[in-house]
Amino acid sequence: MKEEITQRIIEEVLRRLQQKPHDEASIPIGVSGRHCHLKEKDLEFLFGTGYQLTKKADLSQPGQFAANETVIIAGPKGSIERVRVLGPLRSETQVEISQTDAIKLGLKPPIRESGNLKGSSPVTIIGPNGSLFLENGLIIAHAHIHMPPEDAATFNVEDGEYVAVQTDNPMRPIRFERVQIRVSPKYNLEMHIDTDEANAGFIVSGHTGRLVKAEGKR
């Protein structure tokens, strides 16, 4: 019993050590659950003519929001319900899932940066008003860091560059070796990883990682 308590205390202390305050060398991490971006035509097809997304919550990047609306996504081996729609609308419909989700659906989406949909996976999207079969549109998002130009200067990195990021959960420290930098004055500093990457490092939103410059640019 005493050993058990000691073990629990050690685990709690280790957990709290991970929650260190944001300092200049660290990158806040946001874990992206599976989600769907819609173009206007597809929104209207899935939800009805003239339908408009309603905001559930603001996201960390300015102007981006989680909508109240959700869809079902499906593939040859299964479906996943309650996939959150994010707003605002985009020029192309895109669904972002984890590899764990891909196995459940029986689909093989490539790892891509957002918006690069050529040759991506087909997927079915089901809404209250109808369903769509997209030839392309399903991806696994490539890990990336949003940052404004000031932070890019501080970290000495540029848009499109790849860096490594080390995270420090004491039981599952992990280093993501290929993380893309995205610089825009519209961005807040935040690294985005998916739920597989998060769970592999025992990471939750609000944890931080350390940016490590690649020895040679890839």
Place this chain on the structure above:
Amino acid sequence: MKEEITQRIIEEVLRRLQQKPHDEASIPIGVSGRHCHLKEKDLEFLFGTGYQLTKKADLSQPGQFAANETVIIAGPKGSIERVRVLGPLRSETQVEISQTDAIKLGLKPPIRESGNLKGSSPVTIIGPNGSLFLENGLIIAHAHIHMPPEDAATFNVEDGEYVAVQTDNPMRPIRFERVQIRVSPKYNLEMHIDTDEANAGFIVSGHTGRLVKAEGKR
């Protein structure tokens, strides 16, 4: 269309480059799906008095096998069906899942090495003959490398030591920074990771990793 074909060719070449042959510096990786080890008393409670496991397939470690039998595991937020039972029987019942599974079940298992169950998570196991509520027994397995003494000598590592392992999927290279070495003449060389770790690195069984000695032993 041409760009799409080019993109697909690039992805296929990158995929094949990952499948390099096993060389001396590399560790074969086995991905462990969720599974359950049973002690005799629990096997009989779940499957019936005098019940014996039947072999479905041998596993990579000598004497270990996947049984035809499966169980359902459950927690306060959900259940997971068809969880494979592994044989032979053990002295304690133990269920190993991923963090993704833990979230689905609504449970918080610690990351542990196999057999270290003190203060681990409760879990319900359901079989055809009855169900068990275990106060302890649910863990997320700590990444580890099984190796015979000859390989330990080659790699210059010892039982219980922690090392890092780098994997090289071109889209998702990742470094596991805390991997435990387990040495026994009964073992074959193989690194075991769970499905979250595998998916975070786009790794499937048969891929390899490179062992990297820790700079200072932890």
